[in-house]
Amino acid sequence: MSSAAGQETDEVGEIYDEMSDLVEVYHGNIHLGYWAGDDDPATLAEALDRMTDLVAGTLALTPGQHLVDVGCGVGVPALRVAARYGVRITGITNSAWHAEETARRAAAAGVDDLVTARQADAEALPFPDAAFDAVLAFDSLPNAVDKGQWLREMSRVLRPGGRFAITEYTAEATLTPADREVIATHAIFDPPTASALCALVAGAGLVIDERRDWGARVRRTYDEVAALFRDGGEALADAYGAERVRAFERGLAPVFEVCRAGLGYLLVAGHKPG
Numbered sequence: 001m002s003s004a005a006g007q008e009t010d011e012v013g014e015i016y017d018e019m020s021d022l023v024e025v026y027h028g029n030i031h032l033g034y035w036a037g038d039d040d041p042a043t044l045a046e047a048l049d050r051m052t053d054l055v056a057g058t059l060a061l062t063p064g065q066h067l068v069d070v071g072c073g074v075g076v077p078a079l080r081v082a083a084r085y086g087v088r089i090t091g092i093t094n095s096a097w098h099a100e101e102t103a104r105r106a107a108a109a110g111v112d113d114l115v116t117a118r119q120a121d122a123e124a125l126p127f128p129d130a131a132f133d134a135v136l137a138f139d140s141l142p143n144a145v146d147k148g149q150w151l152r153e154m155s156r157v158l159r160p161g162g163r164f165a166i167t168e169y170t171a172e173a174t175l176t177p178a179d180r181e182v183i184a185t186h187a188i189f190d191p192p193t194a195s196a197l198c199a200l201v202a203g204a205g206l207v208i209d210e211r212r213d214w215g216a217r218v219r220r221t222y223d224e225v226a227a228l229f230r231d232g233g234e235a236l237a238d239a240y241g242a243e244r245v246r247a248f249e250r251g252l253a254p255v256f257e258v259c260r261a262g263l264g265y266l267l268v269a270g271h272k273p274g
């Protein structure tokens, strides 16, 4: 990609390429988990899948519909949603590794006719107008260099009457320039306030029917992942290499600190006027 924004987009893709198989630390889900409260006994894996179900549940999907998953990761959420609702899903990611891994997982699950993925930029989706019944951006909008452009593209490829679901990290506290630099190392750019995000969504021509502030529901993810490194360090080191795991953990710790202290989590869902 040749523009300045395109270059940043490529760099985001490279962050994920580099992480590659370490996504298994998150059971292949690169999003936050959902816990109902402090005494919720759900494991990290269960909480991650639960979030997928909650987010996908807002799309009112019916069998045979076609969903575009903008920022599909390695396709774990897409495979789960396709199996549950009998929908076709086209995943988009700027990571070459994610696109290949999604295709590999879809083939292994025997659903490569339902779930496909390609490398493309969410700022310029390679689809005609109104091509999809539903659009999803599941923990990918935080990576957007130009959030308004992502949302306009999502709106453009959605058919009138189609539904959307978006999750985003929101700024709950004033983030210092140093905080912003820390989270940018993990491609979390310019967290908007909840109202700024809603204004961007509306500005893209989308109508919000549902808005959920799940900051308190997701925060345990940071502790659970940190505990995973603390308690499972040896197994992870055996699987991925001690130095690689240590470097990943070292990079993650300050990011989680800022997320825990300063970021919320918002789901917005709704439709494109018909």
Ligand SMILES: C[S@@+](CC[C@H](N)C(=O)[O-])C[C@H]1O[C@@H](n2cnc3c(N)ncnc32)[C@H](O)[C@@H]1O
Pocket: 009, 012, 013, 016, 028, 029, 030, 031, 070, 071, 072, 073, 074, 075, 076, 077, 092, 093, 094, 095, 098, 120, 121, 122, 123, 137, 138, 139, 140, 143, 144
């Ligand atoms: C945090 S991961 C979320 C993955 C997946 N939705 C999940 O829940 O497991 C963000 C995803 O968005 C993709 N992404 C980030 N910026 C992108 C862009 N400009 N265009 C396309 N994909 C992008 C990344 O490659 C990655 O697959």
